[in-house]
Amino acid sequence: MLAARLWARQRALPRRVGFSTAALPHTSLNPVTEQDVAHFSKFLAPNSIISTLSPNPCAPDELETYNNDWIGRFHGQSTTVLKPKTTQEVSEILKWCNDHRIAVVPQGGNTGLVGGSVPVNNELILSLANMNKVRSFDPISGILVADAGCILQSLTDYVAPHNHIMPVDLGAKGSCQIGGNVATNAGGLRLLRYGSLHGTVLGLEVVLPDGRILDQLTTLRKDNTGYDLKQLFIGAEGTLGVITGVSILTPPAPQASNNVILALPTFDNVLPLYQTVKRQLSEILSAFEFIDRTAYDLAVKHGQGRALSEEDTKGAECFVLVETSGGRREHDEEKLNDLLELLLSADKPLINTGVLSQSPAQFISLWALREGVTEAVSKEGKAYKYDISVPLSSFKEVVDNTREHLRSKGLLHDKAVKYVLGYGHVGDGNLHLNIVADAYLPEIENALEPYIYEVVAAHRGSISAEHGIGAMKTHALPYSKSAISIELMKKIKQVFDPRGIMNPGKVLE
Amino acid sequence: MRPSPSRLLNILVPVKRAVDYAVKIRVNPQQTGIDTNVKHSMNPFDEIAVEEAVRLREKLKASVTSIKAITIGPPKALDTLRTALAMGADSAIHVEVPETQPAPEPLAIARTLKAVIEKQNAAATKPEDKIDLVILGKQAIDDDLGVTGQMLAGLLGWSQATFASKVDIDVAKNEALVTREIDGGGEEIKCRLPLVVTTDLRLNEPRYASLPNIMKAKKKPVEKLSPADLGVDYTPQLETLKVSEPPVRVGGGKVANVDELLAKLKEAGFP
Known part of the structure; x- marks a missing residue:
């Protein structure tokens, strides 16, 4: 009895101290204590807990990869990472955290670009990395059910022998996890062909903040029975619950793929080219990607793929990568050859x-x-990444105007902004505007924001086409969402997570 | 006294259509070979050979009179020739082997190449029309036999410079200075033409085929020959008994401490 009271007292004390020093976004949230870790060790395997707290403190640098995002812009101070192996374990962790008001950051491959997967302070990190089993795959329907921590590439490899591919593909495929892809509604390179995850995800298993398990892991393609709750978790960035399982529709693998990089004399040709390519290739067109000259030069400089010869790149203002995927090689090659001949033999x-x-x-x-x-870009320097949706015709204007804007502020030189570049998914109207700087400087940030957001708002675009809001853009949400939208979002957050333990400081301020 | 006519180079580049290296190789159910119903492309070492021939022309300009690609393979090997032509070869020869027939062995390939070279050189009215340089990959990545170049040089009685990582040709002196990849470094050798060079990985980085060149390649001449035309017998001299996958790698395990590690090592038979 006495022991229990002492224990309760001990755990209360550091908490109160914690309040005054740690500026958590929600003042009613508590940091992780040794007692919490002791509790977790009752049901988690020893190697599922990495913590600088007793009883088995690890070296602080073991937490570095969890506390920092890979571009090095966001840094958390979490003391504890938990790597549960089952949904049940996730449920027990969340129940405890909810009861004790401990904030939780769910983390997948930590490849996000907006600081959504690292703590803003000392929240507990819940890594899904150990939940990496495929639960089932039906080669007839192509429906894959997998744990949230499965790495995208390994799922691609898993379905490949069955002649299927993942409907989502992105540069980070070797590290990113399917749970994180769904939580952030990742877009990527195949969106043009297979649509967004809102369409391809058929069901989810989600652990709610209070530990209840919302099992909607259905494999039905059609299911019109009331509100489609799973949609709320797709793109919620872990603010409503933790996705532990994903049921996703995988398309049949194309039997033949081809790609071509085209060098364009001027950006003005991108849109007419897109029209021509769409018309000529029709159903076999699977990607139409745009890279401006600066982006191309940087990719070559840092050894990303073999460069084109100088003769081929001379006088090119930008490049377009076209990919085809189809069922029959000869058919696709003929179409592609016809297109290329048409392009090369045109009068203009x-x-x-x-x-x-x-x-x-x-x-x-x-x-x-x-x-x-x-x-x-990340090898070249510190990157400010803006992932915006704007009308196709304004891609170049936005990049050029941003560069001029920075020049007018005297920030375009070796010690400040080195490059302003644009690349992206023309087919989806999504431009990646990157500003590469020598270092993260407040004056650069002030010059960029709200400038870029205002430009986007003026085009009625989106301030985040596919990267999400994370910690980086919460303040900018009003540029893309009305007051009514934001108010409803806050109400939804309140319904799922009344204590605000889930990924605080992300999406909503 | 009339100056002797400056030497001119005619280059022959043999290329092979092989299973692409990015493809995962699977053994067929009968265990007689591999599943060949997958993406094929030019053997990467041969791609380096084509690139080297094109670079020699870029460097030696008009001294390189012709670059001819040759392949011995099924009808689909024509694609491989088109790639070589798109990269810069002027013309090509396709010695066609039926799809169903097993791939010819290196000695048969070397004899075929010898026959082609002798045929052209016998027909040449001027010395500058003769083929005097063959550049080919040091090995093909499908069977990895790696002997064709050496056999060809032996059959022709020509100089050979294998595993080349640098090739300099002095046309006037009729000489080549070649750096060879050997264990622990490079070996520089000087050889007289005519010469067979086999390429190693570091010789160069092949170019992409540009669109205008791909279009031009479609119009370049490809001569079709049969093994019978050249009097070469493709009957295999080797017999494949069985092809099997390597044993599946078993995943490692983690040990908690040194004692456990020692116990495991003892268990595995280490003293």
Whole structure:
């Protein structure tokens, strides 16, 4: 009895101290204590707990990869990472955290770009990495049910022998997890062809903040029975609950794929080219990606894919990568050849030249020039990444105007902003506007925000087409969402997570 | 005294259509070979050979009179020739082997190449029309036999420079200075033409085929020959008994401490 009271007292004390020092966004939230860790160790395997707190404190650097995002912009101070292996364990963790008002950051591959998967302070990190089993796959319907922690690439490899592919594909596929993809409603390179996760995700298993398990892991393609609750978790960025299982529809693998990079003399040709390509390739067109010259040069500089020859890139203002996927190689190649001949023989050619992949290795290499831009940018310097939806016709204008805006503020030089570049998914109206700086400086940030958000709002665009809001853009949400929308979002958050333990400081301020 | 006519180079580049290296290889159920119903492309070492020939022309300009690609393979190997033509070869020869027939062995390939070279060189009225340089991959990544180049040089009685990572040709002196990849470094050798060079990975990085060149390649001439035309017998001399997958790798395990590690090692038979 006495022991119990002492224990209760001990756990109360550091808490009160914690309040005054830690500026958690919700003042009613508590940091993790040794007692909490002791409790978790009752039902979690020792290797599922990484904590700097007793009884088995780890070195602080073991937490570094969990506390920091990979571009090095967001840094948390969490003391404890839990890596549960089952949904039941997730449920017990959340129940305890909810009862004790401990904030929780669900974390997948931690490949996000807006700081959504790292703590803003000392929240508990719930990593799904150990939940990495495929639960079932039906080769006839193509429906895959998998744990949230499965890495996207490993799922791609899993369904490949059954002649299926994942409907989502992105540069981070080797590290990102399907649960995180769903929680952030990741877009990526195949969206043009297979649509967003709102369509391909058939069901979810979600642990609610109070520990209840919402099992909607159905494999039905059609199910019109009331409100479709799973949609709320797709893109909620872990603010409503923890996704532990995903049921997703995988399309049949195309029997033949091809790609080509086209060099364009001017950006003005991108849209007419898109029209022509769409018309000529119709159902076999699976990607139409745009890279401006600066982005291309950076990708080449940092060894992302083999570069085109100088002769081929001379005078090119931007590049377009076109991918085809279809059922029959000869058919696809004929269509693609017709298109290329048409483009090359036109009176006023839309393209200078281009290269057509001759082998799967070249196919991969050409894609690397596009997919590797993200990595090249982070190798070059500190990146400010804006992932916006604006009308296609204003892509270049937005990039150029941003560059001029920074120049007018005297920030375009070696010690401040080095490059302003744009690339993205033309087919989806999604531009990735990247500003590469020597260091993160407040004056750069002040020059960029709200400037860019105002530009987007003026175009009635989205301030975050696919990266999400995370911790980076909460303040900017009003540029894309009305007051009524935001008010309803807050009410929904209140319904699912009344104590506000789920990923505080993300999405909503 | 009339100056002797400056030497001119005619380059022959043999290329092979092989299963692409990015493809996962699967053994067929009968265990007689691999599943070949997958994506094929030019053997990467041969791609390096084509690139080297094209670069030699870019460097030596008009001294390189012709670059001819040759392949010995099924009808689909024509795609591989088109790639070589798109990269910069001028013309090509396709020695067609029926789809159903097993892939010819290196000695048969070397004899075929010898026959082609001798045929062209016998027909040449001027010395500058003769093929005097063959550049080919050091091995094909499908069977990894890696002997064709050496056999060809032996049959022709030509110089050979294998595993080349650098090739310099002095046309006037009729000489080549080649750096070979050997264990622990490079070996520089000087050889007289005519010469067979086999390429190693570091020789160059092949270019992409550009669209205008792909279009031009469609119009370049491809001569079709049969093994019988050249008098070469493709009957296999090797017999494949069985093809099997390597044993599946078993995942490792974690041990908690040194004692457990020692126990495991003892268990596995380490003293």
